[in-house]
Amino acid sequence: MSGIWLISYLSLWIIVIVLFLVVLTLARQVGLLHGRLRPTGALMANAGPEVGEQAPEINATDLHGQEVSLGSNRGKKTLLVFVSATCRSCDDLVPAVRSIWKSERAALDLLLVGLSGDEIANREFIARHKLGNIPYVLSRSLGLAYRVTSPPYSVLIDEQGVVRAKGVVNHIEHLESLLNAAELGHSSVESFFQAQYDNQSTIATDTT
Template sequence: MNAMAIEFLIASNILLWLALIGGAVVLLGVTRQVGILHERSAPLGAMITDHGPDIGDSAPTFDVFDYYGKALRIGGPEARGRETLLMFTAPTCPICDKLLPIIKSVARDEKVSVLLISDGQPEDHARFLKNHDVGDIPYIVSPEVGMRFQVGKIPYGVVLDQHGKIRAKGLTNTREHLESLLEGARSGHHSLQDYMSKQGINALNANGSGIHVEH
């Protein structure tokens, strides 16, 4: 192999290494930008994904027992005149594990009656309750309730008013989702998406009439 061929081989290897390093730098930059965009993105609120009883309908009622044998009623007027948050979970759901302290905090701070409604194997429920302190929140094992509300994904929340009517519902993976669910129930908007959609329509109508709307 002559000297020119050796020099060409060395140069090509150097160029390949430079291209590889450049590609790695670009990839790191893109990954960082994706992370920044994720952090800056506003939470979308609880997403409605099911086809169960509609918002505004009276929730179906169930006479059930919690895990420890206490008789409870799901649906209908709330005895203390509070809102009720039905949280559909599962003992093997990792997101539900992380959300439990938030649910307890919201129940305490917002003065909302919370019912944890779960499904799964008996040994999974026993292990979950051994490892997690649910406090005063009733823990109900009932696949029937989830099927009646047609809950397809968890954790899923349904907010009932004091009369037992459904006011909001949706997936609740974070504190923001859970808070948006309660805020939507109280503001008359089914979800944050519903609120933003109506705000956009109102702005279009106002601007079409020659009125400037500031948000």
């Protein structure tokens, strides 16, 4: 009887070791796959002002009582972030917005644009997420001007009031991709990686 128990015990250990090796192999394959996949940045998905076009000139008063203007020569970049007080993804994006506001405000104006809900709902959104003095405009007309219907969405406008990048944003990597791609002369991170891919393909072709 003891011999049967010993065999069972050893068999269980063999199974455990095999399962461990399988999991280790799968983890390695996942790591390799992750390394081969290029990062995903903000996706352009609307028919608003095209990259390179002048942004619509709009003047408005934010919910803090401050005058804001867009589309003119401001001498400073502006990042528009379209949100909704009832949008779950917008709730998830807010920490990223606060982070960008703290780290980039010296060189970048940031404007939150509420697309839905009344003033009370949007003020509750501001208070709930501790947005402080970050400029916040409740403006459906601004959403119409930029053809934004599904927040969260962001548009980067340069110092001369020209649209430089835009895209759907769900987390801080998306916001940063807009800023970084624009600095490198691309409208989105997708176009940046596509340019890299095309360049590598050209080099590979030339060397063959």
